[in-house]
């Protein structure tokens with residue numbers, strides 16, 4: 579789905595690209611309930627994020643609801659245009675800039691759909707901002723514990739997209755450890771629930787075929803994964819295929835987390851909640867030198 583995967587057709591000229599973009603904008607305006615921005619100023623605004631990169635998108639859609647996002651994805655697929663999902667755009671490696679149709683989830687797709695305190699989960703749309711989610715959860719004595727430092731801006735869809743981690747991830751884990759399921763659309767617009775295997779991704783039909791393909795890759799590469807996969811707490815490069823265990827108990831949402839929008843567009847995410855700590859303690863440690871402080875970091879962790 580990402581722009582790298584799509585090359586301009588051979589012989590494409592600047593004027594043919596412009597007329598294709600005009601046709602795309604017209605179709606989107608006719609069928610998508612939301613803002614359709616193809617003017618130079620808007621494309622300029624979306625040409626940057628928190629990275630050093632800068633690329634003008636083909637255009638921008640800000641869908642007002644899920645149906646509108648779905649319609650935009652389907653139109654882009656039919657027109658052969660790559661899509662680029664975007665939350666707050668605070669990623670630092672250029673993930674949300676590209677020559678694509680940017681679909682901005684942050685403005686309208688920000689509804690908390692279900693809070694299940696006994697079950698310990700919350701389900702929300704991708705544009706929900708972490709701080710806002712935690713403000714709603716606080717009266718229930720719960721929080722979503724992947725506490726990124728950009729929590730006032732970061733969206734749940736973006737956090738899942740780049741497998742965010744927080745200041746307390748040694749205790750609570752990264753996104754990949756805290757996302758229970760994701761309802762998503764694939765590149766052709768079809769829906770798929772990425773969840774625990776055995777429950778949601780039944781091995782039948784098109785969904786089953788996708789599961790089997792993933793399992794086949796994991797089985798084929800098992801030795802390589804065991805030998806070479808870095809054993810570190812936070813690993814964000816590449817797909818999380820080391821977390822898929824064919825024939826075992828695993829969760830396909832783990833594959834989607836960290837896939838940076840390249841595998842599917844997240845429509846709704848179900849997150850595992852943690853109890854708010856009953857007490858908070860602050861420790862202050864003094865060191866005689868900078869080097870002594872650095873040496874002790876390992877023990878403190």
Ligand SMILES: Cc1cc2nc3c(=O)[nH]c(=O)nc-3n(C[C@H](O)[C@H](O)[C@H](O)COP(=O)(O)OP(=O)(O)OC[C@H]3O[C@@H](n4cnc5c(N)ncnc54)[C@H](O)[C@@H]3O)c2cc1C
Pocket residue numbers: 627628662663664665666667668669670673674683704725726727728731732733734735736737738739740741742743744745837838839840842843844845
């Ligand atoms: C000063 C600063 C401090 C930071 N500190 C941290 C930190 O402590 N921990 C940390 O992990 N990161 C940190 N970051 C990086 C970033 O802020 C976080 O990772 C943040 O969670 C990203 O959220 P976002 O909404 O901005 O995502 P975006 O940047 O908008 O998107 C992230 C990825 O998710 C994809 N995506 C967005 N929405 C969807 C969707 N609906 N479906 C599929 N894919 C989607 C995008 O295409 C992109 O690949 C920091 C950045 C800055 C600038």
